[in-house]
Every structure is written in structure tokens, then in C-alpha cells.
Amino acid sequence: MKTIKGPAIFLAQYTSDQPPFDTIDHLAKWASDLGYVGIQVPVDDRLIDIQAAATSKEYCNDLKTRLAKYNVVITELSTHLQGQLIAVHPAYDQLFDGFAPEHVKGDPKARQAWAEGQLKLAAAASHNLGLTTHVTFSGALAWPYVYPWPQRPTNLVETAFAELGKRWQPILDAFDTVGVDVCYELHPGEDLHDGVTFDRFLKEVDFHPRANILYDPSHFLLQQLDYLAFIDIYHKRIKAFHVKDAEFRPDGRQGVYGGYSNWVERAGRFRSLGDGQIDFKGIFTKLAQYDYSGWAVLESECAIKHPEACAVEGATFIKQHIIRVTDHDFDDFAQSSLDDAQMRQLLGL
Template sequence: MRSITLFTGQFADIPLEILATKAHQWGFDGLELGGHIDLHKASTSQEYCQEILSLLSKNNLKLFAISAHLVGQAVCDHIDERRHRSILPEHVWGDGEPEGVKQRAAKEVIAAAYAAKNLGIKIVTGFTGSSIWHLLYGFPPIDPQQINEGYEDFAKRWKPILDEYKKCDVYFALEVHPSEIAFDIVSAERTLNAIDNHSSFGFNFDPSHFGYQGVDYIEFLCRFKSRIFHVHMKDVDFDWNHPCEAGVFGGHTIFGDPRRFFNFRSLGRGKINFEKIIRTLNQINYQGPLSVEWEDGDMDREVGAQESLQYVRRLDFKRGNIQFDAAFSK
């Protein structure tokens, strides 16, 4: 059975000492740290890393991955103080000059690789940002060269980062997601091509972001089976047969607005076919953790985390090594 972890990003306001105790009491096997770790400090201080590991061990928890989502977003984005300053450490934001922010963000993503190495883990999950997301809809007409330049910019900024990951024997797992350089199957393939299929780059599979777009998330697992480095378990509700007021990308509404086409839900309360996902993960031999990323604005988060854990625990199963009818010949 795979380990079940909690992504701590949605609980970042709770001190790690308290959250670790709660996660243990709830029954999680470990954590994916998001917002509970100083990446720069962890990249240079073994003592700091040991403090984190000891705290988790005291609560019978393991560490499976750390997050560089927020700082990774700034590597390729068009930097906007109103959007980016609040999500970045002050030493990354600096004077706010866009190119400087991008370069310091890249250094921080590299620091995450060294932090992971010091912590004895192999996976950093995160975002990449995108210089061409604003060109998603093709009107006024977009010169194809503009899209090419976006992937060239991604490759220029991320290849040096990924080379450092390779030195650390650590992998970067991009959460394929709107506003990133890869947000569906086609763009994920183009992303890999842009970096010459760099061996240190793969994906953090989160089915919720495929479901509301109408993207085949089972095909994503099959197509990129050797690149599935980490898995987020997150549900989403949508209804293709029910007209709405705000479409697939939300119509500039906030999450939770009932006018939206989709809203994230506690596991088992949305439309994602997790049974099929588990069977496909078995088929592609994914043995990593299943990390609960809980996002449901209508539910108490501690209740939601616990029910999501129990849902995944019931759903997950080990793949058999014999066909059921093979026993008949014995």
C-alpha cells in the first residue's frame, strides 16, 4: 500500500509542531511540506533539516516531498507586485525589478533541490510560471513564434535549474496547472521537448486541474508514466450538462463562488474518478505517496483532511500478481 501524506500548504498558518501532532492523530503517514520550511535555510543547514526530521519522527511521520510552488511561479511569470510580492520571501522579491525577481526565484528553486538533498528526499513539487499564459486564447491572432519564444524562455531559465537538480539526485515535479508552462497533455509534451526531456524534470499529477478543463487525466498518467514523480489527491466538482455563469477558467470570480463552472471539493465529493486513477497508478507501477491536497471552501479543513485520508485509505489497494482465474488450473 502506498503512503498517504498531507500537503501542508492549506494549513500554512498552523505551526508545524501543532500540525504534525494533528496529522499523526488523524492517521497520515507523512507530510509534503508547503509553507512550513525555509528553503534557503534548509539548503545550507543540516542542523535545521535535522530539527524538521526529528519533529516529524517524534510524531511517527515521514517526509516525502517539499514544495517550491510559490517561488517557482516567479521564474517565468510576468512579475506583478500585486500578485507576486505577497507569495515570495522578501529576499527573493528584493527591489521588485522583474528580471532580478526571476533570477532570485530561480536560485531559490535551486535551493529547494539542495534542501531536499539535505533532508534525504528525492522530490520537489512546484510550479514554473509561464510568460505566455496570457496568450491562451488565440485572438487577436497570435504569431506562432510568440509561443515558441515562451517555451524558449522556459528552457533558458529552467535548464540550469534542472542541471543543479541532477547534481543533487533530486527531481522537480511540475504540477500541471493553468497558468503554468504545461497545463494539459499537449502543452506537457511541448514542455518536455523544450528541455530536451531533461531527466530531472517530471510531473506532480493532480487530476482536479484536468477534470474541469475536459482533459483526459487517465491518458496523462499513461502517456507520461515514467515522469509521474508525485501524486496529489484533490477533487473538483463540475457539470458539463449544467449551464453556468462563469466558465472553465472562472470568469474573474473567487473560489467558492456558486456561479463558477468548477469548485474544488473534499475527496469523494466531486467528479474525479479516483477508482480509475488508483488502478492506473497500479498499472504504471507508481509506488510513491498519495498526497492529500485538501481544498474545499465550504468545509472545515480539519474535518476535510480527515475524511479525505479515510477516503484514500479505503480506495487504495495493492496490485495483484496473479490473474483470478489462474487458480483454477491448480
């Protein structure tokens, strides 16, 4: 078994134009002071020059040296926003244009091509940084049809997943060339949002070895999916881990769909670590059992508590849950050593 690495923190929810959240150096020092030893870095011009990182090992070595001053390393690069743009249903064109640069807005094909280019740059940059995993979203073509009313036309979902696989295949191949796993966060709003949809996608990309999972139990709790059994089923594909809590408190007026309520008023909502209902002891135990050797990364999206308070509490919470795994069986002290003849004698043979 292997001991999970951490604690680490995803910087996407903290990056801003105000210090200490305005540069990667400031964020690294802030995270280190809180007790984090890893940072998950979104591909954001304020934090990393992805073109330079993809083409210059000198740039990457300099970046790693700067972060080492704060005893922090990069765990993964994130292209959640860019991955979303690989596949966008027309109903969401205007909303997701906000994730794209000005020169491709209003042009879905150009926007998709830009996003694909960003993913391929992230593959090269991850390799130059010495990383082996990358985290992202899948995008979505079928999401508006997630509930089967009106009745879906025959092969609508199959057509959507075939197209999704076609778009991701060259990206997965680019990551495979540099030896980096693509870890999809299974997330509502994405076509990959649970085990069944991940299985559909795997078939479309011929079970690509680089198509893997960013495990985030909060999204599974809000879907009422068994997030512990999920680890039993998919542990070989789980290569990244967001430590995020959630709670689901249905009542006589709302349940999983939330009645279009805002986050505070929804039956299902994200919470700070320890304030929700997720069984993290069970999760960390199963991940240790299955030799997960990646990072435990805080993602903070609590609907109630200030994100800086979540970050302060998160480092300690993750430290307390990481299991230092044993290197021997607990009963080795009583081990017997017998030869074959003695074994046969014990069995009456």
C-alpha cells in the first residue's frame, strides 16, 4: 500500500487580483503558511504562462525552484474551463463563451479548436513540470437531455458520446505521448458525471489508458450515488482526488433537483470539510487499500463558510485523514516458518 500525498489545495477558487491571491508566488506562500505542501494550478494567465511551460523546460524549472522556496510543489495543472469548451451544447453557447478569449467568442468551432490547443499545451507543460496527472472537465453535448422527457430519440445519447469521444481522442493521444493521465472530474453539467457515463465514454475512446478519473465524492452525494462503492468499482482509473464535503437534506418541498434554488437554499449543497455528510474516513481507507498514490487536494466551494476559513481548516482536516499505511502485516510477530513436509503433515496428507 501507498501513503496518499498531501495536503494540497486547488487554487481556482482563490485566485484574484488582490494579494496574496494575485500571483502564484503569493499563493504558494499563503498555502504553505497554512500547512499545504501541494498546489493544484489552473491554467490561468495570472498563474502560469502555458505556452512557455509547454515549450521551455527552463521556464518550468524556474517555476519549480520558486515554489520550492515555500516548500510547495505543483500537484496537477487544471484545464476545467478549457475542457468544458471541448463540447458545448448550443443552449450554453453564450454562457460558456465567458470561459474563452475574445477572439473566439461567438464562434463555437474556433472556440473548440482553441480549447483543444490549450489541452495539448497543458500536456506538454505537465511533462516539462515532471507531472504525471492532469485534471479537467469533459464538456457536454447531451446534458440538456439528462432527464428522459420528452422521450429521447433513439441513439441521441449514443451519437453525443460518439462525438465526445471523437473530440477527446486526439487530446488523450497527446497526453499519452508524454506519459500523463487525463483525470476527468465527474460533475453534473458534464456528459461525464457518474460511472455509467464514464463507462460510455471509455467505450468511445477504446478504453484509452489515459482516460481516468478525478474523484470528488461531493458530486456523488448530491446525486445520491454510493461514493464508497464507486471506489471499489473504479479504483484502477482514479488518479486524482478532490477532498470536498457536501450535504443532502431533502424535505417535503425539494430534493435532488433543488427547485432552481440558489446554493444556500438547495437540499444538496457543498460544505467545508467536516461540516457535511461525506464519510472521509471510509474514503481515505478505501483509497489506501487500493494503493492510490496521488494527492489529496482541497477544493473549497462551501455555500456557508468563508473560503479562507475553509482553507485554514482544510489543511488540518486532510492531514488528520491521510493514513500512514503499514509496511507489514500486524500479526507478523507470530509468523511460522514450515517446510513442505511439515505443511503436508499439518493438512494430514
